[in-house]
Amino acid sequence: MKFAKALKIPKFASQISNTLLRGGVMVAPSLPREEIEMTDATPGRSATPLISMRNIHKRFGSLHALRGASLDVHAGEVVALVGDNGAGKSTMVKVMAGVHMATSGEYEFEGKPVTINSPTDAQKLGIQTVYQDLALCANLDAVQNLFLGRELTGSGLFGRRLRRAESEVKAREVLGRMRLGNLSLTRPVGAMSGGQRQNIAIARSILWTPKVVILDEPTAALSHSAAEQVGTLIRTLADQGLGIVVVSHDIHNFVVNATDRIEVMRLGANAASFKSSEVTGEQVVNAMVGGNEGVNLAG
Amino acid sequence: MADTTVTTAAPPLVRRRSIGELLSSDFRALPIVIGLVALWVFFTIQSDVFLTARNLSNLLVQSTVVGIMALGVMFVLLVKEIDLSVAAINGVTSVLMAKLIVEAGVSPWLAVPMAIAIGALIGSLSARWVTFVGVPSFVVTLGLGLALNGLQLILLPATARYSLNGTGLEKIALTNIGGIWAWVVLVIGLLVFAGLVFSEAARRNKAGLETPVMRGVVAPIVAATGFGIVVVAILSAHKGIPLVVLIFAVLLGLGGYVLKQTQFGLYLYAVGNNDEAARRSGVKVDRIKMTAFAIAGGVAALAGVIAASRTLGVGVFSGGGVGGGTLLLESIAAAVIGGVSLFGGRGSIHAALLGALVIGTVSNGLNLMGVENEIRLIVTGLLLVLAVSIDKLIEKATGQQSF
Ligand SMILES: Nc1ncnc2c1ncn2[C@@H]1O[C@H](COP(=O)(O)OP(=O)(O)OP(=O)(O)O)[C@@H](O)[C@H]1O
Numbered sequence: 001m002k003f004a005k006a007l008k009i010p011k012f013a014s015q016i017s018n019t020l021l022r023g024g025v026m027v028a029p030s031l032p033r034e035e036i037e038m039t040d041a042t043p044g045r046s047a048t049p050l051i052s053m054r055n056i057h058k059r060f061g062s063l064h065a066l067r068g069a070s071l072d073v074h075a076g077e078v079v080a081l082v083g084d085n086g087a088g089k090s091t092m093v094k095v096m097a098g099v100h101m102a103t104s105g106e107y108e109f110e111g112k113p114v115t116i117n118s119p120t121d122a123q124k125l126g127i128q129t130v131y132q133d134l135a136l137c138a139n140l141d142a143v144q145n146l147f148l149g150r151e152l153t154g155s156g157l158f159g160r161r162l163r164r165a166e167s168e169v170k171a172r173e174v175l176g177r178m179r180l181g182n183l184s185l186t187r188p189v190g191a192m193s194g195g196q197r198q199n200i201a202i203a204r205s206i207l208w209t210p211k212v213v214i215l216d217e218p219t220a221a222l223s224h225s226a227a228e229q230v231g232t233l234i235r236t237l238a239d240q241g242l243g244i245v246v247v248s249h250d251i252h253n254f255v256v257n258a259t260d261r262i263e264v265m266r267l268g269a270n271a272a273s274f275k276s277s278e279v280t281g282e283q284v285v286n287a288m289v290g291g292n293e294g295v296n297l298a299g
Numbered sequence: 300m301a302d303t304t305v306t307t308a309a310p311p312l313v314r315r316r317s318i319g320e321l322l323s324s325d326f327r328a329l330p331i332v333i334g335l336v337a338l339w340v341f342f343t344i345q346s347d348v349f350l351t352a353r354n355l356s357n358l359l360v361q362s363t364v365v366g367i368m369a370l371g372v373m374f375v376l377l378v379k380e381i382d383l384s385v386a387a388i389n390g391v392t393s394v395l396m397a398k399l400i401v402e403a404g405v406s407p408w409l410a411v412p413m414a415i416a417i418g419a420l421i422g423s424l425s426a427r428w429v430t431f432v433g434v435p436s437f438v439v440t441l442g443l444g445l446a447l448n449g450l451q452l453i454l455l456p457a458t459a460r461y462s463l464n465g466t467g468l469e470k471i472a473l474t475n476i477g478g479i480w481a482w483v484v485l486v487i488g489l490l491v492f493a494g495l496v497f498s499e500a501a502r503r504n505k506a507g508l509e510t511p512v513m514r515g516v517v518a519p520i521v522a523a524t525g526f527g528i529v530v531v532a533i534l535s536a537h538k539g540i541p542l543v544v545l546i547f548a549v550l551l552g553l554g555g556y557v558l559k560q561t562q563f564g565l566y567l568y569a570v571g572n573n574d575e576a577a578r579r580s581g582v583k584v585d586r587i588k589m590t591a592f593a594i595a596g597g598v599a600a601l602a603g604v605i606a607a608s609r610t611l612g613v614g615v616f617s618g619g620g621v622g623g624g625t626l627l628l629e630s631i632a633a634a635v636i637g638g639v640s641l642f643g644g645r646g647s648i649h650a651a652l653l654g655a656l657v658i659g660t661v662s663n664g665l666n667l668m669g670v671e672n673e674i675r676l677i678v679t680g681l682l683l684v685l686a687v688s689i690d691k692l693i694e695k696a697t698g699q700q701s702f
């Protein structure tokens with residue numbers, strides 16, 4: 001019994017990664033995914049989007065970076081935001097995360113209009129962002145990085161005393177839920193691989209029990225297999241009901257295979273929208289550079 | 300069985316750690332300990348006086364001022380800054396303290412805490428300058444150190460010296476805890492240590508985590524007990540535990556607790572490695588740095604008090620003289636030889652002890668051999684470069700990237 005309990009989750013995780021690795025193509029485990037995509041009535045994807053941004057404009061002085069861009073994020077869904085350099089992807093997610101304020105436009109969270117003036121406001125709503133530099137401390141281990149800035153502490157001599165044991169248990173629990181039970185908790189993260197570090201950074205945002213996680217270029221510095229690890233993790237999170245937004249340039253591997261929906265941006269506006277399962281990398285790239293106007297399969 | 304308590308999803312990962320990895324974590328101190336043993340063997344062969352209780356006792360006392368200074372500097376090094384004014388703080392606060400005692404008749408019981416508080420204040424002020432204005436700490440503390448040297452000279456009387464003989468302050472250096480009391484002190488220290496180890500093990504058990512009983516409980520307590528018995532036996536064979544050595548030991552214990560067990564200690568390491576990440580996580584980086592500098596300043600002042608007590612007075616020479624002299628260099632060198640990284644975020648409390656012992660041993664041993672001071676400087680300098688080189692090689696071997 002003890003063993004069954006201990007092995008259940010990693011076994012499932014290896015099933016996922018086996019599926020992913022088969023034939024070098026990334027395919028998410030079929031069952032949970034189809035459940036989510038079938039209809040709006042499934043618990044995975046509710047009718048009201050978690051986040052609905054409509055007609056967002058953003059000006060930096062004379063530069064008009066966003067020209068009426070829109071984006072919906074649903075619970076249980078992975079949305080890819082793609083586009084050429086300067087298309088406005090980062091600006092869009094920064095508006096979403098409260099780093100920038102939109103010049104005009106509507107921002108609804110769970111169906112209610114909200115005003116987000118700062119990253120803290122966004123975090124309070126349950127919107128977490130993982131930036132490309134990850135913001136980890138290489139000399140600290142996974143537990144210390146996960147809890148950095150909000151350690152579990154008790155009173156003690158000379159300030160708060162760390163509650164290492166409790167932190168380790170909580171970290172194991174969170175990592176277990178993310179199927180990351182194999183990560184060492186005691187090695188400095190500087191000694192880990194890029195994919196493992198990316199996963200720890202994502203796990204760190206999950207510790208806040210967010211509703212939406214935004215990832216800017218999570219696979220940019222990763223090898224193909226490490227990118228697959230990240231893709232697996234993102235899928236696991238979406239299956240647990242989170243909304244995920246991923247900005248990525250890795251169209252052919254990561255975007256097409258690891259996401260549910262692809263929003264193409266061009267010159268600060270929406271150029272196209274695809275269902276990831278029904279599109280090829282070429283079609284997406286065409287839309288990015290302006291070849292295939294007005295395709296809208298997922299909308 | 301231990302693993303019935305494992306409630307986590309992951310099967311325990313039995314992964315053998317490479318030698319390089321062990322060297323960079325648990326056995327980080329091994330090369331320095333080996334080096335220290337080699338030095339002791341060498342000097343024992345060279346001089347039959349070296350390995351006597353009397354000389355070892357002296358060696359330990361001689362190492363305390365540098366050791367305490369190194370312990371303070373370590374906090375600043377951990378946050379990736381440097382404090383070149385610690386020797387000057389040591390000098391100026393001890394002169395100020397002597398002035399208060401000798402000229403104003405202030406009780407040493409008041410003057411000593413005042414000196415320490417002023418040392419901490421000076422440290423925190425240089426940190427403010429570093430964090431607000433953004434001038435590198437190297438420059439701020441270099442300039443501040445010179446200014447404090449000037450102030451020290453101004454504070455001194457025309458005779459350029461205050462004698463502290465008969466003020467009561469000399470008792471710090473003269474007090475030894477002998478006989479049964481030496482052992483009582485050791486037992487108290489060991490009980491506190493064992494209490495911390497057991498409470499940590501109990502917490503892990505309660506939380507349902509496996510506790511490596513050998514590695515996590517038995518080994519540290521046995522090692523500490525063995526080490527303590529040897530040291531106290533040697534010291535007792537001479538005059539007992541010198542009070543200054545006890546002060547150093549208590550500071551090491553407190554420092555170790557702060558670095559390993561407290562949130563502040565963790566933040567020192569986080570800030571030293573990636574201050575931007577720490578800031579974004581909500582760590583008050585400036586405040587952590589300020590506290591680190593304040594600790595270095597306060598501890599340097601305490602070392603100044605001890606130095607003043609040992610030399611029975613203060614003068615131009617206090618704090619290593621103008622420019623900090625060998626006191627400044629040896630304090631920083633001791634921390635670095637002991638394994639504190641100049642690049643921030645790396646080093647444990649035993650670095651201060653080991654580094655100071657290495658420097659103290661070289662000085663003491665060469666002295667016994669009748670070698671001149673010049674050679675001593677050369678050897679210490681080379682040892683510093685060697686120690687840092689070994690550190691770099693280990694880092695390369697383990698392939699640890701910093702990002
Ligand atoms: N803080 C800013 N101030 C001024 N202009 C900005 C700022 N941030 C972005 N821009 C401009 O807004 C436009 C959109 O930039 P954005 O970073 O959103 O593009 P992107 O789609 O993320 O591109 P990339 O793929 O290169 O990351 C660009 O022309 C950029 O120069």
Ligand SMILES: [Mg+2]
Nearest residue numbers: 089090091247
């Ligand atoms: Mg961008």
